[in-house]
Amino acid sequence: MADPVLEVSGITAGYGPAEVLFGVDLTLERGAVAALMGRNGAGKSTTLKAIMGLLPVRGGRIRFAGAEIANWAPYRIARAGLGYVPEDRRIFTDLTVAENLEVGRRAARGGRPPWTPERLYEIFPNLAEMRGRSAAAMSGGEQQMLTIARTLMGNPDAVLLDEPSEGLAPVIVELMAEAVLRMKAEGIAVLLSEQSLDFAAAVADRAYVIERGSIRFAGSMEALEADEAIRTTYLTV
Amino acid sequence: MDLGFLLVQSLSGLASASSLFVIASGLTLVFGVTRIVNFAHGSFYMLGAYVAVTLVPWLFEFDRSPLLFFTGVIASALVVGGLGVLMELLLLRRLYKVPELFQLLATFGVVLMVQDAVLWIWGPVEISGPRAPGLRHGVEILGQRFPAYELLLIGVGPAVLGLLWLLMHRTRFGILIRAATRDREMVGALGVNQALLFTGTLFLGAFLAGLGGALQIPRVAVSSQMDLSIITEAFVVTVIGGMGSVPGAFLAAVLIGQLNAFGVLIFPKITLVLVFLLMAAVLVVKPWGLLGRPETAAGRAALPEGILATPRFGAWEKAIAGLAIAAMLAVPVLGDGYAVKVATEILIFALAAFSLNFLVGNGGIVSFGHAAYFGLGAYAAGLLVTKAGLPMEPALLAAPVAGAAFAALFGFFVVRLTGIYLAMLTLAFAQIAYAVCFQWVEVTGGDNGVVGVWPSDWARSRAVFHYLVAACCILGIWALRHVVYAPFGATLRAARDSEARANAIGIDARTHRWLAFTLAGGAAGLAGGLYAFSKGSIDPTLLAIPLSVDFLAMILLGGIQTVMGAVAGAAAFHAIKDFFMPLTDHWRFFLGASIIALVLVFPRGLGGAYGALRGRA
Known part of the structure; x- marks a missing residue:
């Protein structure tokens, strides 16, 4: 637990009168990959949205890169170096691929070499072929690549990745896993929400299991894989 | 009709289209990014014209050159752009999180304030602007003379379209605007x-409105009525083109320009109606406009804005209702003639406002033209008495029938849409009704209306008529309230919260909404009929936008989340208006400021405040 970039302690949040999160705690180490696991409706996406400022945080604390960011405006959180890749991708379909990347562009924060469209096209060759085309014409997998590339254009220190493998063909899922490992190799910390144990096990160092808005398990990925009881209680559908 | 005449007619249509596009493009940009339907856009247009008629003659003191003319025009547009920034910083920034309806109302508050500010600064007399030097001559086209300035205007529209295209596709600011329009x-x-981004967009939007206004000064005299006439036209253009779409606005502006230019030749009597008919036709076929896209749900309020709980009257509420009714009945005994007049009007507006909140709060049908049904009821009653010689009783029966019949006709199209497009279509239908009453002079008396709409002899005294109104309105409100509590009311709330889910459990949401629209139109018609007899006259202001806005202000003041709030809102609003109007020449300014203050300070209205007090909110 040497150097956490993101520390979430006891956050509560919800939609209108409905409470969804009841005190979520988790920690993301600098340059590490953590997986937030759980079934549909357990509170995975809500946790990521609350961290990103897209949902009011009603209680608890969020510390990112040395600052208390709970209830900051999303743009301030993004500028502080936290990237967000939404579950439903939210590509700007009226824009071309290159323009989508332009929306995400922010100055580098020093240290690592800045992300440029050219570097991203190398990682995602499909995007290079479509750079001048409308994003509306892309397949689901291509949109998923674009939404990750768009977030990387902001040169983040950490990325919240919501359900990266959901609804994608196996070959694309593999590409996503490669992309996560590439981010890790570049020194970017990743917190991903995931239902698939296989995907999480392939990329994550640390695992959290969430159920009904609270963390039920926190430990290494290996520990989760070894813990049959936790898996059948909280993950098996 | 020879070819030259047709060509010139078409060219003058293009010149109007060009001006209209410049204004509407700003409106559609601002809507696309901020999702605020900015009524004050028309005020920016008017301010652009006023600033230009002040600035350009001052510049002509130095040199009467085309260069200085256009410098003046651009400078005026820049000034107005600055005012747009001011409005964003002071007002809109506080409004992004409040429901759409409140935003609309707040921007209408700005319209009222600007109207009075303009009268105060420039006076009530129309001002004719200077002609553009170098462009005062006519150009010979196929034997017809066509003004050179109009030719220039034809070029301005496509030029602005081209520049906007470059801005939107070649600059980071433009790319961000397009992205924000989506999500x-x-x-x-x-x-x-x-x-x-929003501040920048408001600058651009207001700049375009100001430019549109400043370019008009050689063509039309500048007056303080320019704002509302242009804003309805600009609304129509943006709605037909698809809200948020600049190319759509261009297409729609050209269509409307040509329709006006040739419509006036073929149907000179119903030019005002034609445009709104086009809009209604487009929306029925393409509910999101020609080049628009369906609204994305992203970023919208998760909770429905409207009545959530329907508590029964407890002891307190029964006491308050009893006291209110007793007070209304006691007015003719205790008060003077003026008090009786005010009390009668409050009762009438209470019924009209209640019927509107039946649609808005209970049904989620945000009607922006509810005055249409009020006014059509008034016209039906008034015309039957004055033109057909019928007595009051059958005329008063005809008023709700007329209101309901037109609500059924218009509502058939209206309930097919949702959200802001629905609101705009109700506005369009209201404007059609207004235009017919305004232009069909032989029957309706046009602008002057018809006088001599008096009650029967037995109800001629103010007191007796007051009791008649009280009986009709209290019974009407009681009956509508009953419907809110009945299964039909609950079904409407279900359709409001999720049309898809309501349909999935076997509710025909559209038919229910249509019936609700018809019922509310009938109640508004009854209120209108009573109003005609209380005034003794009818005129087009009874169906005009300001009255529709008054009704909306009433229900918002009362609180759209509560069942009975509309009644309290009608009483409070009418009392405030009655208090301010005789007190000052600048009542519009104070009314506008009050509306804005209401939206900012009191977003849940009187009813919401009462509910909080009673611990029921």
């Missing part, structure tokens, strides 16, 4: 400061 929350999550 502004995601743009924020990518690190873009929306506040700056």
Whole structure:
């Protein structure tokens, strides 16, 4: 637990009168990959949205890169170096691929070499072929690549990745896993929400299991894989 | 009709289209990014014209050159752009999180304030602007003379379209605007400061409105009525083109320009109606406009804005209702003639406002033209008495029938849409009704209306008529309230909260909404009929936008989340208006400021405040 970039302690949040999160705690180490696991409706996406400022945080604390960011405006959180890749991708379909990347562009924060469209096209060759085309014409997998590339254009220190493998063909899922490992190799910390144990096990160092808005398990990925009881209680559908 | 005449007619249509596009493009840009339907856009247009008729003659003191003319025009537009920034910083920034309806109302508050400010600064007399030097001559086209300035205007529209295209596709600011038009929350999550983007968009929007206004000064005399006439036209253009779409606005402006230019030749009597008929036709076929896209649900309020709980009257509420009714009945005994007149009007407006909240609060049908049914009821009653010689009793029966019949006709189309498009279509139908009453002079008396709409002899005294109104309105409100509590009311709330889910459990949401629209139109018609007899006359202001806005202000003041709030809102609003109007010449300014204060300070209205007090909110 040497150097956490993101520390979430006891956050509560919800939609209108409905409470969804009841005190979520988790920690993301600098340059590490953590997986937030759980079934549909357990509170995975809500946790990521609350961290990103897209949902009011009603209680608890969020510390990112040395600052208390709970209830900051999303743009301030993004500028502080936290990237967000939404579950439903939210590509700007009226824009071309290159323009989508332009929306995400922010100055580098020093240290690592800045992300440029050219570097991203190398990682995602499909995007290079479509750079001048409308994003509306892309397949689901291509949109998923674009939404990750768009977030990387902001040169983040950490990325919240919501359900990266959901609804994608196996070959694309593999590409996503490669992309996560590439981010890790570049020194970017990743917190991903995931239902698939296989995907999480392939990329994550640390695992959290969430159920009904609270963390039920926190430990290494290996520990989760070894813990049959936790898996059948909280993950098996 | 020879070819030259047709060509010139078409060219003058293009010149109007060009001006209209410049204004509407600003409106559609602002809507696309901020999702605010900015009524004050018409005020920016008017301010552009007023600033230009002040600035350009001053510049002509130095040199009467085309260069200085256009410098003056651009400078005026820049000044107005600055005012747009001011409005964003002081008002809109506080409004982004409040429901659409409140935003509309707040921008209408700005319209009222600007109207009075303009009268105060420039006076009530129309001002004719200077002609553009070098462009005062006519150009010979196929034997017809066509003004050179109009030819220039024809070029301005495409030029603005081209420049906007470059801005939107070649600059980061433009790319961000286009992205935010699709999904502004995601743009924020990518690190873009929306506040700056919104301020920039408001500058651009107001600049375009100001430019449109400043370019008009050689063509039309500048007056303080320019704002509302242009804003309805600009609304129509943006709605037909698809809200948020600049090319759509251009297409729609050209269509409307040609329709007006040739419509006036073929149907000179119903020019005003034609445009709104086109809009209604387009929306029925393409509910999101020609080049628009369906609204994305992203970033919208998760909770429905409207009545959530329907508590029964407890002891307190029964006591308050009893006291209110007793007070209304006691007015003719205790008060003077003026008090009786005010009390009668309050009762009438209470019924009209209650019927509107039946649609808005209970049904989620945000009607922006509810005055249409009020006014049509008034016209039906008034015309039957004055033209057909019928007595009051059958005329009063005809008023709700007329209101309901037109609500059924218009509502058939209206309930097919939702949200802001629905609101705009109700506005369009209201404007059609207004235009017919305004232009069909032989029957309706046009602008002057018809006088001599008096009650029967037995109800001629103010007191007796007051009791008649009280009986009709209290019974009407009681009956409508009953419907809110009945299964039909609950079904409407279900259709409001999720049309898809309501349909999935076997509710024909559209038919229920249509019936509700018809019922509310009938109640408004009854209120209108009573109003005609209380005034003794009818005129087109009874169906005009300001009255529709008054009704909306009433229900918002009362609180759209509560069942009975509309009644309290009608009483409070009418009392406030009655108090301010005789007190000052600048009542519009104070009314506008009050509306804005209401939206900012009191977003849940009197009813919401009462509910909080009673611990029921």
